[in-house]
Amino acid sequence: MTTMQDVADRAGVSIATVSYVVNGTKAVTPATRAKVEAAMAALNFQRNRAARALAVRRTQNLALVYPVVERRLGTTSLEFLTSAATAANRSDYHLTLWPISNDAVGLTDLLSAGLVDGVLLMEVLLDDPRVTTLRQAGTPFAMIGRTADPSGDLYADIDFDATVSAALDRLESLGHRHLALIGERGGTGALPGYGPQVRTDEAFARLVAERGLRSITVGCEQTASAGADITQRLLGEHPEVTAILVRNEQATLGVMVGVRQAGLRVPDDVSVIALGTTGEISTMSSPALTMMQSPGEELGRLGVEILVDYLESGTRTPPQLVPCTFLPGASIAPAR
Amino acid sequence: MTTMQDVADRAGVSIATVSYVVNGTKAVTPATRAKVEAAMAALNFQRNRAARALAVRRTQNLALVYPVVERRLGTTSLEFLTSAATAANRSDYHLTLWPISNDAVGLTDLLSAGLVDGVLLMEVLLDDPRVTTLRQAGTPFAMIGRTADPSGDLYADIDFDATVSAALDRLESLGHRHLALIGERGGTGALPGYGPQVRTDEAFARLVAERGLRSITVGCEQTASAGADITQRLLGEHPEVTAILVRNEQATLGVMVGVRQAGLRVPDDVSVIALGTTGEISTMSSPALTMMQSPGEELGRLGVEILVDYLESGTRTPPQLVPCTFLPGASIAPAR
């Protein structure tokens, strides 16, 4: 490993001067700057992160905390993660994975080790113990998602209202009046008070009422077979339903099967639109699923940017709400 | 932040003594140990990782390098990742995400910054530039996967022979004699010389010949619709095929659809078994997919353990080959 001292020696300057040009913290003569830069290039110098961290008391590390036990990471969460890691790197930060339990145990220990400058929270609950812990500890953090009352906190989340509204626009314009929403209640992996579910349910109930549509909402375990069963039963008991919205990543493809099991076709007899999933799910479906696609790339990036802005300049970026985007597919059609 | 000095002051000992008890590096009287431990508990002491890293020249950080650009992370890779992060934490290491390009550019810079002690490589190619870079740099690394000639390197990988063999056992015992293998050639996201694909193809060709079975192998883009199309065509042109093995996570569910489009049923007319995917895919399918399940949890853990063992004690654990495990489903049945 080549150190700053090596660079200083080769350039014939002091170690302080090297530091100034590396960090751009003080004005330096073009001539000396050139010498230093040449030396750095020749020696392929990279400053030691641990030493720097110790000196400035900042690590340039961000922790991504997610509850492995309570909630299996799906492909949608994966997009947050990939995007967040990339965004962090772009700002010269590194993202460290903290697969810990949702109960905040262990969180404190990790924080006091001075390993990270800030924390990024995924899979946030309406009443989340981790948020309480982080607030108390005074640790800078940002959420991808939000609690019931996130005022004063930093976050980026999906705009559930706009998302449901856009989906309803599509379906209404195709003549659908009788809708069903399949969510994810009571199944394995369901977190009580999980934001996306609660907010989608609320938005759906309100918007459907406002628009004078008829609707039915059911919960469903997070498996395709559960999705298939529930869909088959649903269509049997409510033959007037012509469109189904699904917010349950694991059950989504099962819903498609369930329609067929009910002796009906997608999209001729029943339209299906998925809410908040990744394009990946769409490509796994045949016919391709129409969906309101989770803005995973954008949210992951925003979460990191909000956090980094706060860390570097104290800026408290206002909450960012991003709607899911419409991804055309072959699973919706005019109402029969 | 409370420091070792704080603990030393409160316990009435020197800072060196505190270090000895924290690290267990030297014998300490039970009495003084007790005093120190009491002080640590009272002050909730956690030693500063940056300072320690600087002193011992080890960061307790591991980098997980994966090619974001070239290969989208799927749910199977996600399992490696989660498991690796958990295993790292268990050994008091942290896993940092390095979503970099597959061409090894940038890898060197990151290494020389002294941020990590070792590197874990995912999605390894038969001829992988990153491996060359790491070898040259002398950076300790372990692969989840392996190159064409991994001798001398540390790795854990799937035992493709055993996996294909086990799948063939199942199908043969059900009376299947005409098999098809659908892989992932030429599509988006396909890496040239991607180990799992090449090794599965080889094993399949060899084992099928040894057993005197008839077979046909086709490549397929990584989407469900491509899977559906190819399957439909395949079954049209080769009506004698009674069982399909799929090694293409994205196309798998499409294959199920393709069978139906060909006017046949799964599993009554055609058996389908997936190779190397996660249980997650099975739950998204209806009927549930029978599969040889990727040992993601185990491989992620092994990769970290192999690397950590080497870092801590210089132990070069022999290569670990783990077969996929059979996951019963409802997609295979006796040959018609």
Added chain:
DNA sequence: CTGAAAGCGCTTACAG
């Protein structure tokens, strides 16, 4: 504009 020197919080020979 440049440099000498203290300090960040640990670890670890070395001495006692």
Added chain:
DNA sequence: CTGAAAGCGCTTACAG
């Protein structure tokens, strides 16, 4: 068994 002190590689007032 315990401690004084040097050193890990940086940053940053402070002096010149």
